[in-house]
Amino acid sequence: xxxxxxxxxxxxxxxxxxxxxxxxxxxxxxxxxxxxxxxxxxxxxxxxxxxxxxxxxxxxxxxxxxxxxxxxxxxxxxxxxxxxxxxxxxxxxxxxxxxxxxxxxxxxxxxxxxxxxxxxxxxxxxxxxxxxxxxxxxxxxxxxxxxxxxxxxxxxxxxxxxxxxxxxxxxxxxxxxxxxxxxxxxxxxxxxxxxxxxxxxxxxxxxxxxxxxxxxxxxxxxxxxxxxxxxxxxxxxxxxxxxxxxxxxxxxxxxxxxxxx
Amino acid sequence: xxxxxxxxxxxxxxxxxxxxxxxxxxxxxxxxxxxxxxxxxxxxxxxxxxxxxxxxxxxxxxxxxxxxxxxxxxxxxxxxxxxxxxxxxxxxxxxxxxxxxxxxxxxxxxxxxxxxxxxxxxxxxxxxxxxxxxxxxxxxxxxxxxxxxxxxxxxxxxxxxxxxxxxxxxxxxxxxxxxxxxxxxxxxxxxxxxxxxxxxxxxxxxxxxxxxxxxxxxxxxxxxxxxxxxxxxxxxxxxxxxxxxxxxxxxxxxxxxxxxxxxxxxxxxxxxxxxxxxxxxxxxxxxxxxxxxxxxxxxxxxxxxxxxxxxxxxxxxxxxxxxxxxxxxxxxxxxxxxxxxxxxxxxxxxxxxxxxxxxxxxxxxxxxxxxxxxxxxxxxxxxxxxxxxxxxxxxxxxxxxxxxxxxxxxxxxxxxxxxxxxxxxxxxx
Numbered sequence: 001x002x003x004x005x006x007x008x009x010x011x012x013x014x015x016x017x018x019x020x021x022x023x024x025x026x027x028x029x030x031x032x033x034x035x036x037x038x039x040x041x042x043x044x045x046x047x048x049x050x051x052x053x054x055x056x057x058x059x060x061x062x063x064x065x066x067x068x069x070x071x072x073x074x075x076x077x078x079x080x081x082x083x084x085x086x087x088x089x090x091x092x093x094x095x096x097x098x099x100x101x102x103x104x105x106x107x108x109x110x111x112x113x114x115x116x117x118x119x120x121x122x123x124x125x126x127x128x129x130x131x132x133x134x135x136x137x138x139x140x141x142x143x144x145x146x147x148x149x150x151x152x153x154x155x156x157x158x159x160x161x162x163x164x165x166x167x168x169x170x171x172x173x174x175x176x177x178x179x180x181x182x183x184x185x186x187x188x189x190x191x192x193x194x195x196x197x198x199x200x201x202x203x204x205x206x207x208x209x210x211x212x213x214x215x216x217x218x219x220x221x222x223x224x225x226x227x228x229x230x231x232x233x234x235x236x237x238x239x240x241x242x243x244x245x246x247x248x249x250x251x252x253x254x255x256x257x258x259x260x261x
Numbered sequence: 262x263x264x265x266x267x268x269x270x271x272x273x274x275x276x277x278x279x280x281x282x283x284x285x286x287x288x289x290x291x292x293x294x295x296x297x298x299x300x301x302x303x304x305x306x307x308x309x310x311x312x313x314x315x316x317x318x319x320x321x322x323x324x325x326x327x328x329x330x331x332x333x334x335x336x337x338x339x340x341x342x343x344x345x346x347x348x349x350x351x352x353x354x355x356x357x358x359x360x361x362x363x364x365x366x367x368x369x370x371x372x373x374x375x376x377x378x379x380x381x382x383x384x385x386x387x388x389x390x391x392x393x394x395x396x397x398x399x400x401x402x403x404x405x406x407x408x409x410x411x412x413x414x415x416x417x418x419x420x421x422x423x424x425x426x427x428x429x430x431x432x433x434x435x436x437x438x439x440x441x442x443x444x445x446x447x448x449x450x451x452x453x454x455x456x457x458x459x460x461x462x463x464x465x466x467x468x469x470x471x472x473x474x475x476x477x478x479x480x481x482x483x484x485x486x487x488x489x490x491x492x493x494x495x496x497x498x499x500x501x502x503x504x505x506x507x508x509x510x511x512x513x514x515x516x517x518x519x520x521x522x523x524x525x526x527x528x529x530x531x532x533x534x535x536x537x538x539x540x541x542x543x544x545x546x547x548x549x550x551x552x553x554x555x556x557x558x559x560x561x562x563x564x565x566x567x568x569x570x571x572x573x574x575x576x577x578x579x580x581x582x583x584x585x586x587x588x589x590x591x592x593x594x595x596x597x598x599x600x601x602x603x604x605x606x607x608x609x610x611x612x613x614x615x616x617x618x619x620x621x622x623x624x625x626x627x628x629x630x631x632x633x634x635x636x637x638x639x640x641x642x643x644x645x646x647x648x649x650x651x652x653x654x655x656x657x658x659x660x661x662x663x664x665x666x667x668x669x670x671x672x673x674x675x676x677x678x679x680x681x682x683x684x685x686x687x688x689x690x
Contacts, residue, residue, distance in 0.1 A: 066489055071492060075442060076491065079442035080490065082368045088490075182288075184288050185290055187312050
């Protein structure tokens, strides 16, 4: 995760958040990995959106973890992905940021704006990979991309099509209606994607065309394959810093899930 | 697995047709769906099974369904079968009609991405029940009625029923399809019973409840208070201990305001007869398969609901007729429009109402229009019923005088007057 070039110039803190969670202990339940990124809106109307983004990744990870610990998580997700899960994410995120507001420590309480969810507005992208399926969830801008065995990168969920900086957000009324989900069964006999990449919109917005962004996803996979995970992990912050400086100027959070070996 | 078939792949079907893969559409539990073109450029959908689902049993099932043909045009039925072009690969798929984007899902309805009128929603319910009635009358069972396989056109209520590849003969025990959680009948969950037309009726009632109340009939306070909604919790709510949210004898599971508002708002909007039917479906019908509401009852109820739609003069909202109608939206009192009393049917004569073949023959034909409410061209205050049929009507005034209403002519909407349509006579109230 890197702070956006514009945010550094304007002395704004990073509004993105990222959280990874792995459960590799099969005796403890299911083997799974969860990656979440969120992009706090960062505008004047959303002064605490960095906290909203942190709340988003925490809430999503927590809820998904509970679901994935079930004996049949694929069936649970299939039953809950359209309505119950999105509603649960909305309710828990709103409950969390409201609590954050009540506990907010400020130097001059009079300057504290009255509570609204917008103060904490954020997007959310989550990906869970487990035995037998992949599950993606998204509200607002950002990209969840799969690098397939043919080396090409494709979106798991179609990208949002909004004008300007408009984006769907967790702070919206009945935001669960805008949470998009995709459950993809993985069959043991079939080729599976080699890597998944989740990124906040600062990344894709740094490219003039979406093809350029997708190519970068494929390039990262190539680096991973040729030089290994540590090399990518070490160099990714520098690549992202360069990308935001040359491109959107926005914060960038990137999470990568890939099968090793 | 993602994208088993690449764009441009050419596939040869069992019926010796060549299809070209145009694009990936979506993936589901059993496979992926692609848009394909035949040689003439006609677009179809191709469902391509994941290897684990591409079993000889499934292939045989599809072949039988193709042979049998669709029970009703609303089913996106398998038309042709395609084996994998790769030698030795057991993959296969089947071709069906392509669903256009005008058709929306129940999830779209829930998320307000589709906002049909109540009239269109009633038509969707009638068409849905009609489709399943045709299927069941052929001794078939759908096995997996749920959110995911019904689509409707919000403009007119036309429906499309997808994922027909699990259809079997009633009470087949060979199939591994048991349904979708939350839509499965309790006895499938608790007694491991095989899906049947009876369990289909339960799932259909859940789907209808979702369409009209935008909520699950068993998700009330009990569901709201569960923190960890795991498999055990689901088995309890939908299987071992199901309680209808408006069970008149058990108030433990009422919907919670602020969390389950759709249920509270919509439930009270509907007339008592419809609420009573849903109550029956989710109380007696929960445990007793014989007590479930059959398709014809649903069709009659939704025709009655559709006939009773009237509009609020203040806010324009659709409401349902009763003795003292008050708008559910703006709370204004509504003056009902004239009504056509056809004995067993009472049709509101709104500015946009029409008389269909069904109103005369009770045959659920809402595609043949025989009359429509129209405004007098010179005097907008005068309304009438224009004869759009091929037959003449006999109009009897309250004085007893009669007049013939030829096709194309209009009968005035005068209280007490009677119109003899041929098969049936109606009175204007």
